[in-house]
Amino acid sequence: MTIQQMHNVGIVVDDLAGAVAFFKELGMELEGEGAIEGLWADQAVGLDGVRCDVAMMVTPDGHGRLELSQYHSPALIPGPRNQPHNVLGTHRVMYAVDDLDDTITRLRRHGGELVGEVAQYGDSVRLCYFRGPAGIIVGLSEYS
Structure with a gap:
């Protein structure tokens, strides 16, 4: 079995509207947005009581997607924002x-x-x- 395509990259943000505006300015389009919650969401991400808003951004060619998520529950865990690029796991x-x-x-x-x-x-x-x-x-x- 092989990968069919890369569907999206997901990033958690603390200001969904601001992040959407930033990526729109870059040239991406808002493909859709909505609220995510329920047992299926808890199961998929391994957290309990998931409630978040998401916005799916798409590149003009329609092939690249960025999923922006703002968690309301469980509480957002803040992390360092200005890490250098060589920190493990930095995206x-x-x-x-x-x-x-x-x-x-x-x-x-x-x-x-x-x-x-x-x-x-x-x-x-x-x-x-x-x-x-x-x-x-x-x-x-x-x-x-």
């Missing part, structure tokens, strides 16, 4: 964009900030890591 999501400088400018208006600097890799790629909502590291790359 990042990478996107190709058409204008890196413009994207950085627009995302800064939503509270995002560069992790390091914009780097040039070879002759064809400019890239950077950017910290977004809930400390999410978002990789951005521009191919020429």
Whole structure:
């Protein structure tokens, strides 16, 4: 048996509306949103009394999805937000964009900030890591 596709990456946030606005600014579209609760949710995630709101974001090509979740129950467990990228289990999501400088400018208006600097890799790629909502590291790359 093989994997058919990667369906989505899930990230827990503490401000769902703010995270949706950030990823909309990046160019993703809101595919759907709803409330999740019940025995099936408890069983799937291994927690008791799950109650959360989710928003499914999709890339313009329809192939990449990001599931943003804001837990109401059990209580959200805050974690460090500004971990460096080499911490075990640290996640990042990478996107190709058409204008890196413009994207950085627009995302800064939503509270995002560069992790390091914009780097040039070879002759064809400019890239950077950017910290977004809930400390999410978002990789951005521009191919020429």
